Amino acid sequence: MALSIDLSGRVALVTGGTRGIGLGITHALLDAGATVVTCSRSAVEPVPGTTHHVCDVRDPEAVQAMVGSLERLDLLVNNAGGAPAADAATASPRFHDKIVGLNLLAPLLCAQAANAVMQAQDTGGVIVNISSISASRPAPTIAAYAAAKAGLDSLTGSLAMEWSPKVRVNSVEVGLCRTEQTDDHYGDDASVAAIERTIPLGRMASPSEVGHVVAFLASDLASYVSGATVACHGGGETPAFLLVQKGLPEK
Numbered sequence: 001m002a003l004s005i006d007l008s009g010r011v012a013l014v015t016g017g018t019r020g021i022g023l024g025i026t027h028a029l030l031d032a033g034a035t036v037v038t039c040s041r042s043a044v045e046p047v048p049g050t051t052h053h054v055c056d057v058r059d060p061e062a063v064q065a066m067v068g069s070l071e072r073l074d075l076l077v078n079n080a081g082g083a084p085a086a087d088a089a090t091a092s093p094r095f096h097d098k099i100v101g102l103n104l105l106a107p108l109l110c111a112q113a114a115n116a117v118m119q120a121q122d123t124g125g126v127i128v129n130i131s132s133i134s135a136s137r138p139a140p141t142i143a144a145y146a147a148a149k150a151g152l153d154s155l156t157g158s159l160a161m162e163w164s165p166k167v168r169v170n171s172v173e174v175g176l177c178r179t180e181q182t183d184d185h186y187g188d189d190a191s192v193a194a195i196e197r198t199i200p201l202g203r204m205a206s207p208s209e210v211g212h213v214v215a216f217l218a219s220d221l222a223s224y225v226s227g228a229t230v231a232c233h234g235g236g237e238t239p240a241f242l243l244v245q246k247g248l249p250e251k
Contacts, residue, residue: 003221004184005050005215005216005219005220005221006032006033006220007029007032007033007074007075007215008032008034009033009067009220010033010034010035010036010074010075010141011034011036011070011071011072011073011074011075011206011217012034012035012036012037012074012076012077013036013037013038013039013066013067013070013073013075013076013077013078013110014026014029014037014038014039014116015038015040015055015057015076015078015080015106015107015110016038016039016040016079016081017036017038017039017047017050017077018038018040018044018045018046018118018176019048019179020173020177020178020179020181020207021079021177021179021210021211022038022130023047023207024078024104024206024208024209024211025077025079025130025211025214026047026050026211027047027062027207027208027210028100028208028212028214028215029075029077029188029211029214029215029218030047030049030050031215032215034074034075034218036049036050036051037050037051037052037053037224038050038053039052039053039054039055039057039066040054041054041055041056042054043250044084045146051068053069057080057106057107057109057158058101058105059097059100059151059250060109063109063110063113064113067095067110067114067117068113070117071153072117072123073114073118073121073125073178074125074126074218075125075127075128075218076110076111076125076127076128077214078106078107078110078111078127078128078129078130078152080102080105081102081105081107081130081145081149082102082137083099083102083142083145085141085142086090086141086142086144087141087212088111088140088141088143088144091144095144096144099144099148100144100147100151101238102147102148102242103148103152104152106154107152107155111127111129111155111159111169114127115127115159115170115205119151119163119167121166124166124167124168125166125167125168126168126170126217126218127159127167127168127169127170128152128170128172128214128217129152129153129155129170129171129172129239130171130172130174130210130222131152131153131172131173131174132145132149132173132175133148133175133231133233134149135151135173136153136173137237138238139167144145144148145225149173152171153171153173153229156169156228157169157229158173159221160194160226160227161227163245168209168217168222168223168226169226169227170217170222170224170225170226170227170228170230171176171229171230172210172213172214172217173211173229173230173231174205174210174232175199175204175205175231175232175233175234175236175237176195176196176199176204176234177205177206177207177210178203178204178206178237179207182204192204198243199233199234199235199237199238200234200235200236201234201235202234203233203234204234205232209232210232213230213232214243219232
């Protein structure tokens with residue numbers, strides 16, 4: 001087998017696939033030859049070469065309708081998610097419910113719908129959940145989000161076991177990534193540069209680099225990879241005591 005990623009003839013659904021990390025994933029899958037469908041809660045201009053659906057992934061009926069409209073489905077990428085910063089002590093129950101709903105329960109809904117299609121296909125299918133480095137370390141100001149992502153990693157292993165051998169399920173733990181929202185989250189160029197010096201590889205990821213990991217997991221090159229959590233974080237985060245020793249600014 002040639003060591004190349006070829007997703008020709010495969011249909012991929014990328015939730016939240018029109019911006020940020022999701023857009024990088026969409027482009028990577030298109031480059032690998034896949035037919036890509038994206039979705040978001042609101043109508044947007046489709047990415048060239050894709051089909052777009054308006055769908056709230058927290059709505060079971062909407063998810064079933066979207067997946068049911070596809071002739072086949074070979075890859076689901078549960079990318080839609082996120083959370084604004086909030087103090088865990090004062091955030092409302094409704095806030096926490098919405099964060100967990102979007103980042104944990106919605107991926108489960110989408111995965112259930114996709115699995116039903118994939119189990120009926122001779123070729124089965126692949127599900128990739130986009131997780132976060134926040135799932136495996138303390139995450140002040142985004143506690144509910146981090147807990148949901150930790151749950152998503154746990155869910156990944158359970159679904160991989162339940163739905164094998166027809167469906168492979170993996171997650172990608174993404175670290176800091178440069179997107180159109182980077183400046184809003186981290187400040188000016190100097191602040192971003194200071195943060196990047198704390199990353200072992202010396203920079204944030206690009207959305208396309210996350211997309212390349214997803215394309216690999218979707219491909220035949222990863223045919224024996226299931227139930228895995230793949231780190232895509234540039235080597236992790238430098239411990240605080242080393243930041244102090246080196247004179248680098250703490251995050």
